[in-house]
Amino acid sequence: MMKKANSAPTMKDVAREAGVALGTVSKVVNGLPVGDPYKVRVEEAIRKLNYQVNSYAQGLKASTTHTVALLIPNTYIPFYASLVYHINIVLLKRKYRMLLCSTDYDPGLEQEYIEMAQQNKVDGIIGLTYNPNLIIDEHTPFIAIDRSMGPKIPCVTSDNFAGGQMAAEKLADLGCRRAAFLRIGSSLSNEPNKRKAGFENGCLSRGLEYEMKILNDGEPYEEFEKFLKSHMENGKLTFDGIFCVTDTLAHLIGRTLRDLNQKVPENVQVIGFDGTRCFGDLEYMCSTIVQPVPEIAEMCVDLLLQDNRLSKPQLVCLPVTYAYGGTTKA
Amino acid sequence: MMKKANSAPTMKDVAREAGVALGTVSKVVNGLPVGDPYKVRVEEAIRKLNYQVNSYAQGLKASTTHTVALLIPNTYIPFYASLVYHINIVLLKRKYRMLLCSTDYDPGLEQEYIEMAQQNKVDGIIGLTYNPNLIIDEHTPFIAIDRSMGPKIPCVTSDNFAGGQMAAEKLADLGCRRAAFLRIGSSLSNEPNKRKAGFENGCLSRGLEYEMKILNDGEPYEEFEKFLKSHMENGKLTFDGIFCVTDTLAHLIGRTLRDLNQKVPENVQVIGFDGTRCFGDLEYMCSTIVQPVPEIAEMCVDLLLQDNRLSKPQLVCLPVTYAYGGTTKA
DNA sequence: TAATTTTCACGAAACGTTTCATACTGTGAC
């Protein structure tokens, strides 16, 4: 009755090696009280056999698996990348594993991933998705990021309204007289609307003239150029401040501005939204309203793993901050 | 004998509901041949009970878990982010799950993650790590990215030597007479050396004068400025082409150049390495040697999941390409 | 029709844990 040579050692093997019972090994592994001589022998046997618990067996018994699924459109857009990173860190601290699910905005994929996750018996799901029709099993804890997924599902976001307002106030403080708000039409979430509303509010309270513009999808450069050209008189823009709904947009519009010989920030100041630093932690791409990604990550995990008997909040708004990144005067 | 109300249905429940045997349900679930009437009844029961397989039980039985761990320093540096994204996609296509492990270059964390992964009985690990002392269980298939991890462990990289050479040739073709190679000292992998060797080789074959410079860690801006200033005569640089070992570096040096009133690409042309597009897929940050990330991803997964009886290559070099990104003349 | 082969659903056993009722050991009291 040789044990198959290359199969991993089990608790049974450890128990035999140490000359103790199965349950004793289990206790040692889980840090439950065990008499000292036993404990020592078991620990020795574990070292000797290089034993590692099989967490599939654990997962089968216990209904907790110490795994969380993260549903996110992709991992290369800086804001998402940053979320992935910080959530991963927070989960690790709590000894949880993370199952990453890039959905590429595809509702079919999102649903598929949710089912995969449930099959895998994750302890919960943290999801950033723009699909309002996702079917989420009632017994799987779900925390939404940035977009409310219906009642009973907590949502963690930045304070987008305050962010918009802050952008308007900053532009006003920096001397702008006439501002524009830009977003791209295809944005799927309703958060841009809060940013817009906040911006409007801020402009009104500071007496800053403003204009709202939703650009069409498609070739962004051409769209930008068309828009900017239609707002120029004698080679000068008719506004001197721009608030873009994302940093990506701010960066692109910055390029277009440069191509049209508009100086940033001398001629026109630009503020983005997200606060993502493209090159590691080295620098902001533009002046921006910073989303508190580490705090969002922490909050999501907290909510997900908190005792389920406690009632969970419906919406958590975390405070944003302004960061200078070269596209404004300060 | 009521079943506990909110516990998930099992195969047994499905079998009872459909009036068939356990094994029959298992076959239906796994797509094995089953007589039509049985099949239909089982499928109905599955729908009715909203049954989902418990993959922990599956993982316990089968030794294959359809899960792969990805070990990577972080997810916010564009090159890494891109890898994560593409590997995730490829794995999904094959119906594999991905366990993401950000290590932050911490050897302790790396080791911890590897053990976590093995406990979790992943089918294999794909890892980008700069720690030469990692202990990897011989029975866990491991594919290294970008850095050889010793014999028996296949490594997938870009063709760094060819990339360096290509950069040199491109600079020569674009009219450069004297070039510099820049890297930061702390780079932990030996791939930069291949890039350097390739660059040297290219310079020699094209008669391009060159200079190698390894910058100290620390405040990058100050380092750059010091270096650049020490190579200027009458406000002009003594070289007209720079090859940076990464795009990050190229971007930073570009900033410094601008601050010193050096025009890019008119005065000095800059080529980076990685080919990462910071804003989604929108644009390259600089002219660059592009690493074939999708192909690297595909190759890693292929190697990992291929039949283990087949022998695996020790090193796979994938071809790089040049991409124009504004910091060269073409 | 009887004998033989093929087909295929059946259900027990096993995977590696955790848990819990049981039994054993040693201590203290009478």
Added chain:
DNA sequence: GTCACAGTATGAAACGTTTCGTGAAAATTA
């Protein structure tokens, strides 16, 4: 010296699958 009790190691049962030997029914052949 006996009994009772506390403390603690024991190992069987259970978790939800997959697998595989078994046997019944259907199909084929004589």
